[in-house]
Amino acid sequence: MQPDTPARAQSHGWLFATADGVGGHEFGEVASRLAVESMVANFRNSAGGEAHTPLLRRMIQAANHIVYEEGRSASPGGVGMSTTIVACALRYDRAVVAHVGDSRCYLVRQGKAATLTRDHTIAAEQQRLGVITAKEAAESSKRHVLSRSLGNDMFVSADISELQVLPGDVLALCSDGLHNSVREDDLARVLAEQAPLPVAAECLVNLANQRDGRDNISVQLVRIKSVERMGMYRGRLYPLR
Numbered sequence: 001m002q003p004d005t006p007a008r009a010q011s012h013g014w015l016f017a018t019a020d021g022v023g024g025h026e027f028g029e030v031a032s033r034l035a036v037e038s039m040v041a042n043f044r045n046s047a048g049g050e051a052h053t054p055l056l057r058r059m060i061q062a063a064n065h066i067v068y069e070e071g072r073s074a075s076p077g078g079v080g081m082s083t084t085i086v087a088c089a090l091r092y093d094r095a096v097v098a099h100v101g102d103s104r105c106y107l108v109r110q111g112k113a114a115t116l117t118r119d120h121t122i123a124a125e126q127q128r129l130g131v132i133t134a135k136e137a138a139e140s141s142k143r144h145v146l147s148r149s150l151g152n153d154m155f156v157s158a159d160i161s162e163l164q165v166l167p168g169d170v171l172a173l174c175s176d177g178l179h180n181s182v183r184e185d186d187l188a189r190v191l192a193e194q195a196p197l198p199v200a201a202e203c204l205v206n207l208a209n210q211r212d213g214r215d216n217i218s219v220q221l222v223r224i225k226s227v228e229r230m231g232m233y234r235g236r237l238y239p240l241r
Contacts, residue, residue: 001040011048013091015040018218020103020175021083022149027074031067031083035150038063039087052089052096053160060085060098060150060158067151082151086117086173093227095171098160101149103218104179107163108170108191113184116161120148144176170197171222177215181208197221
């Protein structure tokens with residue numbers, strides 16, 4: 001979601017979100033659409049100047065509630081409806097990334113790509129606990145089984161992180177249909193070719209389809225053209241000159 005005025009850019013910033021539905025094509029599509037629509041609406045209606053970290057946490061919970069209630073109200077007897085979500089809010093020189101599930105956000109800077117999120121899957125959780133190795137996690141039958149998703153329970157815990165962004169950085173938000181087939185070095189290589197972002201996104205989707213193509217593939221690419229450097233003093237932001 002892009003701000004429609006310079007004042008709105010200063011007060012609210014930008015929001016990007018990608019969701020990947022779970023629970024069959026029909027219900028997964030509904031869940032992902034509801035989640036993104038909820039995020040956009042709540043971001044648009046938020047108070048100007050509100051810190052993005054608590055705002056995204058509240059927005060994720062609101063989206064979870066909508067998907068959860070939609071699944072419960074489906075007849076007869078309700079359905080298991082859920083979705084992953086990854087969202088990034090940008091303002092000044094800061095990006096706040098929030099996610100639930102295994103949709104990811106990457107930072108591509110100076111020819112190198114780094115993952116900013118951690119997958120909420122059974123295999124990934126087992127690897128973090130040291131129960132299995134990275135190789136075993138990559139080959140596990142539970143590598144696609146989510147440990148967290150929107151709509152599965154009444155409440156959900158989102159992982160949220162903040163980072164400083166620089167001119168030239170690219171943020172890539174994607175579903176597992178992309179990152180299961182496209183490696184970090186592939187992402188960095190495609191973006192290093194300096195193609196327009198729509199062309200780069202199409203190239204990444206084509207690459208994922210060539211290697212697998214069994215899953216839905218979603219990707220958003222966001223290039224940082226310029227930033228306003230900000231400092232903080234006693235909890236208040238101020239521009240750095």
